[in-house]
Amino acid sequence: MKLVETIADLRAIRQSWNNEIISFVPTMGALHQGHLSLIEKAKSIATKLVVSIYVNPLQFGPQEDFNRYPRTREQDLELCEQQGVDLVFYPFMDELHPEGFESITHVVPPANLVDQLCGLSRPGHFTGVATIVLKLFNLVQPHYAVFGQKDAQQLAVIEHMVRDLNLPITIIPAPTAREADGLAMSSRNRYLHSASDRQQARLLSRLLMTVQELYYQGLETADEAISLAKERVLDESLYPDFQLEYLAAVNSETFMPTCILKEDTRILAAAKVGPVRLIDNVALSEPLHPARMISDASSEAFALPIGQV
Ligand code: AMP
Numbered sequence: 308m309k310l311v312e313t314i315a316d317l318r319a320i321r322q323s324w325n326n327e328i329i330s331f332v333p334t335m336g337a338l339h340q341g342h343l344s345l346i347e348k349a350k351s352i353a354t355k356l357v358v359s360i361y362v363n364p365l366q367f368g369p370q371e372d373f374n375r376y377p378r379t380r381e382q383d384l385e386l387c388e389q390q391g392v393d394l395v396f397y398p399f400m401d402e403l404h405p406e407g408f409e410s411i412t413h414v415v416p417p418a419n420l421v422d423q424l425c426g427l428s429r430p431g432h433f434t435g436v437a438t439i440v441l442k443l444f445n446l447v448q449p450h451y452a453v454f455g456q457k458d459a460q461q462l463a464v465i466e467h468m469v470r471d472l473n474l475p476i477t478i479i480p481a482p483t484a485r486e487a488d489g490l491a492m493s494s495r496n497r498y499l500h501s502a503s504d505r506q507q508a509r510l511l512s513r514l515l516m517t518v519q520e521l522y523y524q525g526l527e528t529a530d531e532a533i534s535l536a537k538e539r540v541l542d543e544s545l546y547p548d549f550q551l552e553y554l555a556a557v558n559s560e561t562f563m564p565t566c567i568l569k570e571d572t573r574i575l576a577a578a579k580v581g582p583v584r585l586i587d588n589v590a591l592s593e594p595l596h597p598a599r600m601i602s603d604a605s606s607e608a609f610a611l612p613i614g615q616v
Contacts, residue, residue: 308387309394314403317396317446327355331449333440336360337377337494338386341455341484346390348481349453357447358387359396365408365435372582377494396447403442414438416464417471420562424460424575425586428552433464440465444476452476457483457491459573459588463562483587489516489598491587498583507549507580513540514554515574515589516599522568522591529556529566552577552584559590 311317321329330353332345338360350356360383367373380397387395404411414437420426421433444452454462466478484492489512490505499505517536526532533554541551556565559573568591575588589596 308384308392310384311394311396312399312402314398314446317394320394321446321448324355328353328451329355329357329447329449330451330453331357331359331443331447332453333359333361333443335362335376335494336383337379337497338383339484339492339494339496341457341492343386343390344484345453345455345481346387346392348479349451350391352451352479353449355393356391357394357396357449358392359398359443359447361396361398361403361439361443363435363439364400365439366432367435368429368431371429372495372584377497396443403439411438414441414468414472416467420460420464420467423562423564424553424555424557425577426460428577433461436461437464437468441468441472441474444474449476451479453479453481455483456480456590457493457587459559459575460562482593483589485512485596485598487598489513489596491585493585495583495585499580504548504580504583507546508583508585510540510546510549511576511578511585511587512589512596512598514551514576515587516596518554518556518568518574519589519591519593519595520599522572523595527568529564529568529572532556532568548581550579552579559592 309320311320330349332349334342346358362376362378364373384395413434416433416437426433454465456462462480469476469478486492488509490509491512499508514536517540518532521532521535537554554576556568556572556574557563558565559571565572570592572591573588577586
């Protein structure tokens, strides 16, 4: 496996791979099973696999956790090696924006995609993501790039960018990898230190899966399903550190809010557990995760029999 830290070295190797099929997985490191599932998928469709590890400062707001974001370089490189990655691009901090990142050209995604959900609490976040991903695309020049549905709004932004800017890259979405209890895997999960943090983090997937189950049971009004899910899952006295930011239903393609739950609806949620911000989502077309059936001592409603809406 090649470890590359400069643009010049990356370009030289990329040029020597002109007859290869290249797949690419951009990450911010602190790799977990979710990342590895993307890497596996990317490996299966190409002759050369590139992974980038870069904690992108452009996508963090001034009050966010850029400095505290987990950095596990040696472990990440070992995992990449084990997964058969051909090249890890691990740029030095100044490599991608040597004159500072405030003054570089930015890629601004369409407002209807980003002026809602995560974009509301993280202004500029998706511009930061799109700008750096486009730079990485231009450097790596992959045929395929694999992105997780865990970050559904980000995936939509990238898909739009590729379409709108006519990039010759196929974006491959990969399903969300979850812990057995339903919690979506995330680099930030390592900040969930106590059992209580962990239990509260799980509320996010429980909310989503409850809406999904209500839909399966025949409830079609989005507002009603969302209110019922909150009623059933959230209990402030039990979960004092859980702060829901949003629980929303949108059209999977356009990301426009939807009033009626349908096959093409995606339910998205964000919340903070103490200082740790987590996001998750499910498509209503997905099968229910087995964790939805796990009863939880703190919520009998969670084990409601099918049909009881
Ligand atoms: P990050 O390192 O958080 O920027 O994520 C890098 C890529 O991994 C993005 O495409 C994410 O959507 C994807 N990813 C993160 N967590 C998961 C997960 N639990 N399941 C699937 N993909 C994930």
